[in-house]
Structure formats: structure tokens, C-alpha cells
Amino acid sequence: MKHIRVAGSSSSYISVFSLFKADFQLIDANAHEMEANNVRNKNLASSIQGKLQQQSPLRSHHSIFRVPNVLRNDNERVYVPRLISIGPLHHGSKLQTMEGIKLWYLHCLLQRDQTRKTGLEHFVEAIRDIEQDCRDSYEEQIDMSSDDFVEMLVVDGCFIIELFRKSSGEVPTKEEDPVFHKSWIHTPLINDLLLLENQLPWRVLDRLFDLTLETSAGNNNHISLPEITLRYFEVYSLGMLSRTYRASGSKHLLDFIRNSLIGWYQSDDAHMPLSLFKIPSATELAGSGIILTTGRKYDGMLNKTFEDGVLRIPPIRVCKNGESLFRNLVAYEQCETTTGVSKYASYAVLLDHLIKSKEDVELLVKRGVIENFGDDMAWLLNNLSNGIIVYNFTYRRIYENLNTFCGTRWDRWHAYVRAAFRIYFRNPFELMNFTNAVFIVTLLTLIQTTYSVASYYKPQQ
Structure with missing residues (x-):
């Protein structure tokens, strides 16, 4: 073995070997650290891999959502139930008053026809068959056991059906029924049943409705589920429910009302991002010679036309639940990926542009566009379109024509x-x-x- 001799004392050999030894130890430590990091990286990668979702969270079959915080905008009261919880998103909340009434309604339904061949076992079996489909209707992962989930669907669904039948007169109400004999329950109940976060899949209601049809003699002329639903909500649905309802394809009660409100709406094909596109307020339009008047109610609330200096807007009824219903319709449209054009978001923007002051509201009331029944109309002045993203603004052509008309002096004088x-x-x-x-x-x-x-x-x- 050949040694390297370094000038100086004999201790120089020892110093060189010490340096080599330290280097080897450092290399060995680095190798161990790299190996440890590789193991940690593989474990972390495996953990992340296990969390990956193979499907987009915005799948088309989702139809019931939590309202995003950006849309709540300090308006929590119009999105959260105050009287009754329906479905899993608010299940187990402190709304216990109605839980006993739900079970009593189910008891009344089962006891009313002693000859009925169907019963709770049939209800449970029918809903269990569609359990996974119902779970998939909710955007959130539902952390409930199979039995608890099916029980909730059966109890809530039967309560809604029994409520509709009693309200229509198809089923008699009892004197001790608080839903119909305590005045403070009526409006909050209707309000809660149309909240986005408080929905059951339509399939649940449809199946339970068919299973609970009365079979006794002389009671064969039954009202359909769409018609009985329409009757219950008609007065408290902005006064705009179309008789041409479209139950097929409805996903839940709120979606059914949405489809009915749209009516025969024909969307403007000149869609565009909203950006800074605006129009004058209602009083400013009137000052420019434009005549504001009502359209036909049953054409649907979204059908606006502007022709020959006349802006026609179907009347909208201001009820106690008006703000809640309107904002939940907008929230549903913003969350739902299959609704296409931003119909209600566009309508919210239109109202925001038309209504800037109480004078604007008063003018629209005078022209019959707003049917005011003495309720608070402050929500119409409360920035309805805040937080809303309008990807396809449906009134572009009307806006362009209004602005063109307002800018032409001859048209303005002629309109006067x-x-x-x-x-x-x-x-x-x-x-x-x-x-x-x-x-x-x-x-x-x-x-x-x-x-x-x-x-x-x-x-x-």
C-alpha cells in the first residue's frame, strides 16, 4: 500500500485519515437521510393518492347544495331553516318542534286507511332501492348510516305529502293540528320548504306519493303530485306560477317551483358576460319617454320585452317569503352546473339596475310590475346581485335597445x-x-x- 507523505510532523498522517473518515461519515449520513426522505415522500405520495377523487365534485347529478359563503353576504336568515329541517343538511338541529309533528303526520297517514296493503315496510323498501341515488343528489358527503338516512327520507317525505293533501282538502285536518291552527307556523313552513339546503330528491316524494294514494271507494279522482304541489305554493311563489308546470325532470321542490316560474321563457340568444353593461333606473327610463307596463303573468316572470318604446315586465308579487325564495332560486342556479344560462341571476341584475330608490319601487308598483301586498319591500333595494357571477346575461339585446332609445332625442320626444x-x-x-x-x-x-x-x-x- 502506498502512503501519501505530507511535509511536517508524523501527526500529518493522522490528520489526513481523520479527514477521510469524516468525509465518509458525512456521505453515509447523507445517504441515510436521502433514503429516509425517499420513504417519507413515497408514503406522502401514497397518502395523497388515496385522497384523490376520480370524478369531478361538480357532477351533474348533484342538485342539493350548501349555499356558498360568497352568496350568503350577511343574509344567513334567508338560507337557513327556522322552523323545520328537511333532508340531511340540517338534520339533528335544534328545530325539534316539528319533529314530533312529522311523526304524528306519518301516524295519521298510516291509520287513515286500514285496508291499505302498503305500509312502513313498503315505504322503507321503496326508498332503500334509491338510497345511493338520493345520497348522490347532495353535493356534500352524507355522514349517516343507511338506516338513519332511509328513515329520515321516509319520515320527511311522508310529512310533505300529507301536508300537501291536507292543504288541498283531499285529506281532512283535525282541530288539534297545529300546522293549520297556529297562524305563526304557516308562512315560516312554506319558507323553509323552499330553501336550497332543505330539500329532498323529487324521486322520494314521487315514490311515496304513489304508495300513499287512497284506495278507498269513492276517492279515485286524485290530484297529481305536480298539481298538489302547485296549489300549496301558489300564493307564496312570487305570484308567478305557470299552470303549464313541468314536473318531468324536476329534482326537488325548489327546482319544480323554478321550472314553473320560468313558464314559456324564451331566452335571448344574444348572451354575453355582464361586465359593466347597465341601464338607467325605472324613473330615469320613464323620464326618457319609455313606458313601463306589465306583461302577461303566466308567460313566466323572466319574460321581458322592449318594443316601440314599451318595456313589458311580468308582475312580481312581493310576499313575506319573497326575498328568501328569490335568493334561493339565484343560489341554486349559481350552484347547479346543468341549468345553463344565468336566468335568475340575470333577473336579479335587471332588478338591481331598475330599482335604485324608493321612487323606482313606487313607480313599478304604480305600473303594476310589482304587486305589493303591504309587505316589506326593502329587500328589492338591498343589492340583490351582490356576489353573483353572471356568465351569460340573458337581457343583452333589451339593454342595448333601451340604451339606444334613451340616447335618441326624436324617439324620446315621440315617446312623450x-x-x-x-x-x-x-x-x-x-x-x-x-x-x-x-x-x-x-x-x-x-x-x-x-x-x-x-x-x-x-x-x-
Whole structure:
């Protein structure tokens, strides 16, 4: 073995070997550390791999959602149930008053027809068959056992069906029924049943409805589930439910109401991102000569038209649950990926642009666009479109035509004349009264002017 001799003392050999030994130890430590890191990296990668979702969380079969915080915008009260919980998202909350009523309603349903061949076992079996499909309807992972989940669907679904039948008169109500004999329950209950977070899949209601049809003699003319649902919500659904309801394809109660409100709505094909596209307020439009009036109610609340200086808006009824229903419809549309065009979001933007002050509300009430039943209309002034993202604004063409019209002086003057004749001269008597009034005012003004001139030139005594 050949040694390297370093000039100096004999201790130089020892120093060199010590350096080599330290280097080897450092290399060995680095190798161990790298191996340990590789193991940790593999374990972490395996852990992440186990958490990966093979499908997008925004799958098309999701239809019941938590309202995103960006849409809540300090309006928690219009999204969270106050009286009754329906479905799993608020199940087990402190809303216990109605839990006993649910079970009592189920008891009444089962006891009413002693000859019924169906019963709880049939209900459970029918809902168990669609359990996974129902779980998939919710965007959130439902942390409930199979039995608890099916029980909840059966109890909640039977309560809703029994409620609808009692409300329609198909089933008699009892004097001790608090739902119909305590006035404070009625409106909050309707409100809670139309919350996005408080829904059951429509399939649950459909199956239970068919299973609970009365079979006794003389009671064969049954109201369908869509019609009985329409009857229950009609007064408290912005006054705009279309008789041409479309139950097929409905995903839950809120979705059914949404489809009914749309009616025969034909979307403007000139969609565009909203950006800074705006129109003047209602009073400003009227000041520009545009006539604001109502459209046909049963065409659907979304059908707006602007033609020959006339902006037609189907009437919207302001009820106690109006804000909650409207905001939940918008939230549903914002969460649902299959609804396509932003219909209700566009409508919210339109209302925001038209209504900037109480004067705007008063004008729309006067024109019949808003049917005010004495309820608080402050929500119409409360920034309805805050937090809303409008990808396809459906009123682009109307906006363009309104802005063009407002910018044309001749059209504005022509509209003033046309509006005057439509408002004041609807019959010969109004025209005669108007003419007489103009003549009298002109005559009085002329007499006053003559008297003033004569007094000024009167000779001094």
C-alpha cells in the first residue's frame, strides 16, 4: 500500500485519515437521510393518492347544495331553516318542534286507511332501492348510516305529502293540528320548504306519493303530485306560477317551483358576460319617454320585452317569503352546473339596475310590475346581485335597445307624445277634461297678466 507523505510532523498522517473518515461519515449520513426522505415522500405520495377523487365534485347529478359563503353576504336568515329541517343538511338541529309533528303526520297517514296493503315496510323498501341515488343528489358527503338516512327520507317525505293533501282538502285536518291552527307556523313552513339546503330528491316524494294514494271507494279522482304541489305554493311563489308546470325532470321542490316560474321563457340568444353593461333606473327610463307596463303573468316572470318604446315586465308579487325564495332560486342556479344560462341571476341584475330608490319601487308598483301586498319591500333595494357571477346575461339585446332609445332625442320626444295619449287620452271624456283644463288655465293666466299690466300703467292720482 502506498502512503501519501505530507511535509511536517508524523501527526500529518493522522490528520489526513481523520479527514477521510469524516468525509465518509458525512456521505453515509447523507445517504441515510436521502433514503429516509425517499420513504417519507413515497408514503406522502401514497397518502395523497388515496385522497384523490376520480370524478369531478361538480357532477351533474348533484342538485342539493350548501349555499356558498360568497352568496350568503350577511343574509344567513334567508338560507337557513327556522322552523323545520328537511333532508340531511340540517338534520339533528335544534328545530325539534316539528319533529314530533312529522311523526304524528306519518301516524295519521298510516291509520287513515286500514285496508291499505302498503305500509312502513313498503315505504322503507321503496326508498332503500334509491338510497345511493338520493345520497348522490347532495353535493356534500352524507355522514349517516343507511338506516338513519332511509328513515329520515321516509319520515320527511311522508310529512310533505300529507301536508300537501291536507292543504288541498283531499285529506281532512283535525282541530288539534297545529300546522293549520297556529297562524305563526304557516308562512315560516312554506319558507323553509323552499330553501336550497332543505330539500329532498323529487324521486322520494314521487315514490311515496304513489304508495300513499287512497284506495278507498269513492276517492279515485286524485290530484297529481305536480298539481298538489302547485296549489300549496301558489300564493307564496312570487305570484308567478305557470299552470303549464313541468314536473318531468324536476329534482326537488325548489327546482319544480323554478321550472314553473320560468313558464314559456324564451331566452335571448344574444348572451354575453355582464361586465359593466347597465341601464338607467325605472324613473330615469320613464323620464326618457319609455313606458313601463306589465306583461302577461303566466308567460313566466323572466319574460321581458322592449318594443316601440314599451318595456313589458311580468308582475312580481312581493310576499313575506319573497326575498328568501328569490335568493334561493339565484343560489341554486349559481350552484347547479346543468341549468345553463344565468336566468335568475340575470333577473336579479335587471332588478338591481331598475330599482335604485324608493321612487323606482313606487313607480313599478304604480305600473303594476310589482304587486305589493303591504309587505316589506326593502329587500328589492338591498343589492340583490351582490356576489353573483353572471356568465351569460340573458337581457343583452333589451339593454342595448333601451340604451339606444334613451340616447335618441326624436324617439324620446315621440315617446312623450305617445305616452301622454296612452295615459291621459284613453277615452274621449279624459281628452275633453284635459282640453277644458288647458283652456281654463290659459284664460286665467291671460286675465292675470292683463290685470298686472293695467295696474302697472295706471295713472298716479
